[in-house]
Amino acid sequence: MQPSRRRLLLAGALLPASELATACLKTTAPVSLGTLAAPARPPSVLATDESWWAEVARQFDITDEVNHLENGFWGAMGRSTLQAYQRHTAEVNRGNAWYGREAYPAAYRAAHADAARLLGVAEDELVFTRGATEALLALIGGYNRLRPGDQVLHADTDYDSMIDAMQWLRSRRAVQVEGIALPPVPTHDQVMQAYADAFARLPRLKLVLLTQVSHRHGLVIPVAEISALARARGIDVIVDAAHGFGQLAYAVPDLQADFVGINLHKWIGAPVGVGAVYVRRGRVADIDPYMAVKDDGRIFSRVHTGTANFAAYLALPDAIALHERIGIANKRARLLALRNRWVAAARDMPHIELLASQDDAQASALASFRLRGKAGKADNQALQQRLLKQFGIFTTARDGLASGSCVRVTPSLFTGMQQMDRLVAALEQLQRG
CATH class of the missing domain: 3.90.1150.10 (Aspartate Aminotransferase, domain 1)
Structure with a gap:
């Protein structure tokens, strides 16, 4: 029999906080995805099946205090992910440093392997961060192939912090920072032409930032095509995929870029504080180790999150499970x-x-x-x-x-x-x- 709320409250004076938290979690039946299965219909048909999407909506606990149409900040966890996050939080808190040093590393590696599988990359090409911003700052700030007088490029559709980071390269690497403005609602050909023109007029261009899905107005740009154009001119590309992965169907290598910053708490639905850096195998040396971190030649030395939220990473596989059950x-x-x-x-x-x-x-x-x-x-x-x-x-x-x-x-x-x-x-x- 599950303990009543009164019994738990009375026990609170006797139980350690971690055990009480675990007991409280046991009063909630585990959330199962077993009943959630997408009907065998084309996505274009299923997209307007309100009864099925109402079933999907029941996987989330969202306020009805407003008509909530601002879901670009971060993506709410599904109930199953939230419960996993709460369970892992209690587990980490209860085990404390003993858990953190003995059990957590293997659990982290399992979550990391699941993320690498989802993203379509090798495990040694991926490292977790606390979000896309941290990932992209590590890539932009750490990119070490720039020389004084080289040129770097960003667009008005890029994220504010990333534009600031590109501008910072002026003092960091003594480069020339260039910007372009895309038309308010561009066609595919106009986007390609804008980047082709910029590449042609900037003979010392070495690095370009591409935002796959603009946070300003949702424009999806043809990253793979622009990356191929850049590669032919010897230009490296850093891709901001914060709003791309989880909305669009692709594996990260499909972007044809060697450096990608990824967010997993937007459209994958992980707990807030989960992102990743992708660096194609063989390119790690072109990103500096994080500040004073010893260079061991691996991607893991290119990011230093400090003591991150263990439970957030551990709940990622549950977010991936819900994402895959619904289907990209x-x-x-x-x-x-x-x-x-x-x-x-x-x-x-x-x-x-x-x-x-x-x-x-x-x-x-x-x-x-x-x-x-x-x-x-x-x-x-x-x-x-x-x-x-x-x-x-x-x-x-x-x-x-x-x-x-x-x-x-x-x-x-x-x-x-x-x-x-x-x-x-x-x-x-x-x-x-």
């Missing part, structure tokens, strides 16, 4: 269906300026908009607040595009079509002032 093709189709539901309606609204491609190959769950003639940062922060306070719709304002600021909308797997319809209704009302 099904996730991709569903996220596009949710995104296109509101984007298609907003295209017909004369007061709305969409920052969203009409080409699904360039689209992700993320898409942005602004009111026509209102591209200022303050305008869009006010718009984000209006959506929240007047309509109960939670989004986020994004700045940094050359064309101006915007409001980003990001559904997730637990989002229902009716939530997108409520957004459409709100956008229609914005025209009325």
